[in-house]
Amino acid sequence: MLFNSTVFIFVFLPITLICFYQIGRRSSAQAAITWLVAASLFFYGWWNPKYLGLIVGSMLFNYTCSIALVSPKILSLSKRRKGLLALGVAGNLLILGYFKYANFFVDSLNQSLHTQFHLKTIILPLAISFFTFQQIAYLVDTYHLETRKYDFLKYCLFVVFFPHLIAGPITYHKEILPQFLTKTISRFQSRNLAVGLTIFSLGLFKKVMIADHISLYGNLVFAAAARGEVLSFLEAWSGALGYTFQLYFDFSGYSDMAIGLACMFGILLPFNFHSPYKAASIIDFWYRWHMTLSRFLRNYIYIPLGGNRRGEVRRYLNIMITMLLGGLWHGAGWTFVLWGGLHGLYLCVNHLWRKMKEKIPCIPFCGSCLGLWVSRMITFFAVVFAWVFFRANDLSSAVVIIKGMLGINGIMIWETYFEKLNRMGGLGERLAGMGVVFGEPKCFLGLEQMSILTFLLLWVILMPNTQQFMARYRPGIDIYKGPPEIRRDPISFYWRPSAFWGVVTAVMFAVSILNLSRASEFLYFQF
Numbered sequence: 001m002l003f004n005s006t007v008f009i010f011v012f013l014p015i016t017l018i019c020f021y022q023i024g025r026r027s028s029a030q031a032a033i034t035w036l037v038a039a040s041l042f043f044y045g046w047w048n049p050k051y052l053g054l055i056v057g058s059m060l061f062n063y064t065c066s067i068a069l070v071s072p073k074i075l076s077l078s079k080r081r082k083g084l085l086a087l088g089v090a091g092n093l094l095i096l097g098y099f100k101y102a103n104f105f106v107d108s109l110n111q112s113l114h115t116q117f118h119l120k121t122i123i124l125p126l127a128i129s130f131f132t133f134q135q136i137a138y139l140v141d142t143y144h145l146e147t148r149k150y151d152f153l154k155y156c157l158f159v160v161f162f163p164h165l166i167a168g169p170i171t172y173h174k175e176i177l178p179q180f181l182t183k184t185i186s187r188f189q190s191r192n193l194a195v196g197l198t199i200f201s202l203g204l205f206k207k208v209m210i211a212d213h214i215s216l217y218g219n220l221v222f223a224a225a226a227r228g229e230v231l232s233f234l235e236a237w238s239g240a241l242g243y244t245f246q247l248y249f250d251f252s253g254y255s256d257m258a259i260g261l262a263c264m265f266g267i268l269l270p271f272n273f274h275s276p277y278k279a280a281s282i283i284d285f286w287y288r289w290h291m292t293l294s295r296f297l298r299n300y301i302y303i304p305l306g307g308n309r310r311g312e313v314r315r316y317l318n319i320m321i322t323m324l325l326g327g328l329w330h331g332a333g334w335t336f337v338l339w340g341g342l343h344g345l346y347l348c349v350n351h352l353w354r355k356m357k358e359k360i361p362c363i364p365f366c367g368s369c370l371g372l373w374v375s376r377m378i379t380f381f382a383v384v385f386a387w388v389f390f391r392a393n394d395l396s397s398a399v400v401i402i403k404g405m406l407g408i409n410g411i412m413i414w415e416t417y418f419e420k421l422n423r424m425g426g427l428g429e430r431l432a433g434m435g436v437v438f439g440e441p442k443c444f445l446g447l448e449q450m451s452i453l454t455f456l457l458l459w460v461i462l463m464p465n466t467q468q469f470m471a472r473y474r475p476g477i478d479i480y481k482g483p484p485e486i487r488r489d490p491i492s493f494y495w496r497p498s499a500f501w502g503v504v505t506a507v508m509f510a511v512s513i514l515n516l517s518r519a520s521e522f523l524y525f526q527f
Contacts, residue, residue: 001046003257004207006516012043016162017264024186032186033157036265040162044126051125054095055160061091062135063155066142070149081143088139096132099124104332127166129329131159133296138173140300147173154180163261167254167522169272170292175477179267189266194497195475196263199466201509203256208512211250212520214452217242218391220443225400226393232412235443236404238453243391244384245456247523248277251290254522256466259476270477271467277383277460280375280483282346283354285383287482295479297326316351320344330390335398339389346382376461412437414446470495 001008016039024032045052065088074080099122106119138158141147150158150173158176159165179185221239224231231239255272262269272292279285286294302322308315320341327340385405392398403409413431418438421428432438467478471494495501 001043002521003254003261004204004512004516004520004522006513009513012039013261020265021186021188025188029183029186030153033153033180037153037156037160040157040160040165043162044160044165047126048123054125054128055131058092058095058131058135059152059156059159062088062139063152065091065139066147066155067149069139069142070145070147085139085143089136092132092136092139096128098122099128101328101332108334130168130170131165133293133329134159134170137170137296137300141173147177150177150180161262161267163258163265163267164269167251167258168290168292169255169258169270170296171270175270176267185266187266191473191497192263192266195470195473196260196265197509198260198495198501198505199263199470199475200257200260201505201512202466202469203253203258203260204512205508206249206253206256207522208515210456211246211253211523212515214242214249214456215246215520217445217449217453218246221401222391222393222397224443225397228396228400229442230409231400231404231443232409232437232441233404233407234411234413235441236401236409238444238449239401240384240388240405241453241457242449244387245453245460247387247391248273248460249456250523252466259466263475268475268477270479273465274467274480274482275460275465277380277457278376279379279383280372281379282343282350282382284482285379286343286347287480291479293326293329295481297322301325316348319347319351323347333394335389335392335395338395338398339386342386342389346386410435410437412439412441412444414441414444415439417446464494468494472496 001012003009016036019035019039020032023035041052041056044055065084068074068084069081069088074084103119103122106117109115110117138147154177157180158171158173161176164171218239221231221235222243224235225239252273259269259271270292272290274288274291276285276288279288302318305318305321306314307318323340323344324337325340327336327338327343330336330339385402388401388405389395389398392401413436415438418428418432421431428438467476473495
């Protein structure tokens with residue numbers, strides 16, 4: 001069941017919300033939580049009921065391991081506890097590896113050794129990457145005695161709570177489970193509903209009105225690349241930029257909808273984005289993009305590997321290993337591995353640059369406003385370049401687009417612009433003399449597309465993000481750890497319950513609903 005579907009918005013959500021508060025009012029918070037667990041399992045099973053056994057079995061396995069890790073009989077036996085933790089983590093990774101990577105490894109083996117091993121196609125269960133990582137984190141924290149003993153029902157809700165189940169945010173026990181113990185968990189509050197509906201409507205608008213509409217730009221170019229067609233400079237960049245904005249508005253829209261839904265139930269989830277395309281470095285970008293995944297990779301892979309505690313060479317090796325695994329987590333394909341490796345390389349270069357700046361403090365523009373914007377543009381285009389490998393069907397398709405972006409295939413502009421440019425002092429002829437071709441580019445839609453992409457770039461750089469827009473009411477958990485930002489927007493711009501913002505929210509919601517011609521999946525569902 002998709003958040004952007006009529007059955008979810010007009011059937012599942014109202015029934016789940018009304019019953020949750022009615023049960024809590026007439027019975028108890030425990031009964032309301034039981035209802036929410038049942039509703040979340042129904043939500044998950046809507047796509048494929050046979051995988052309900054998988055997620056329930058996963059929860060039983062991990063909860064049993066967590067109870068055993070803190071049992072009095074084993075607390076004093078460090079080797080047994082380590083063995084039990086290893087068993088729990090290995091069990092999770094084996095299940096994830098089978099469903100997500102078995103076909104990938106067999107295909108890679110066949111290509112490398114020219115063998116003919118065959119494995120039946122395995123359908124990837126929804127959310128397996130997310131609920132696996134979440135439960136691994138819980139096991140590790142239990143091993144370090146950072147959790148308290150929760151009953152199985154609340155643990156189930158921690159894992160399957162439907163707003164974050166399918167594509168995150170990846171939550172920690174200390175953020176969510178204590179909220180289930182409060183006496184007000186099932187007490188209706190109109191403020192939570194108003195704030196939640198606003199954020200949900202904003203996320204729905206991002207998904208339906210922006211991400212789905214600009215998906216054409218990227219799809220045209222990447223489909224042409226998959227066919228091996230030669231792409232000109234503007235075509236390649238229009239596709240790369242189109243996907244860059246589609247992915248951001250799609251995934252941040254999903255995260256906003258998840259946070260808004262949770263807020264309706266009086267539960268706070270961590271924010272997952274903090275204006276990532278405003279980042280002035282790749283290090284800053286990873287503080288801002290998919291923040292809950294970034295901190296998981298940092299806390300449960302990079303730091304256990306040694307982090308930066310074992311010298312510079314080991315530090316860069318740990319960064320590369322972490323990002324390669326992060327790339328592989330996103331998908332079973334060499335394009336994802338290459339994307340992760342590219343970001344690992346970016347991070348290593350970024351750390352080296354910071355070290356060099358410490359030794360040479362008088363580098364021109366550093367610390368100036370101009371230097372900030374130059375850094376932002378360099379970071380943005382480095383990220384766009386890497387997204388090509390993330391989106392491409394295979395490496396050969398990615399190479400086709402990269403060649404176009406580098407100008408190797410030349411620049412082509414619509415033939416109709418030749419006369420218009422010629423009226424501007426013969427600019428058309430001068431461009432033609434410089435090698436620009438005036439023809440009929442198949443994958444570039446002209447000035448309209450350029451205008452939309454430019455508008456979206458200005459939006460993501462200049463506009464406040466969701467948590468800034470809703471700052472007065474703190475509807476989520478802020479986990480941003482990057483450089484502090486100074487907002488200069490007038491305070492009247494921020495949301496507050498009023499007739500004006502009620503109308504704006506209603507319009508966004510109505511426009512999005514009227515454009516739900518088909519419920520398209522969120523991009524991160526496949527990861």
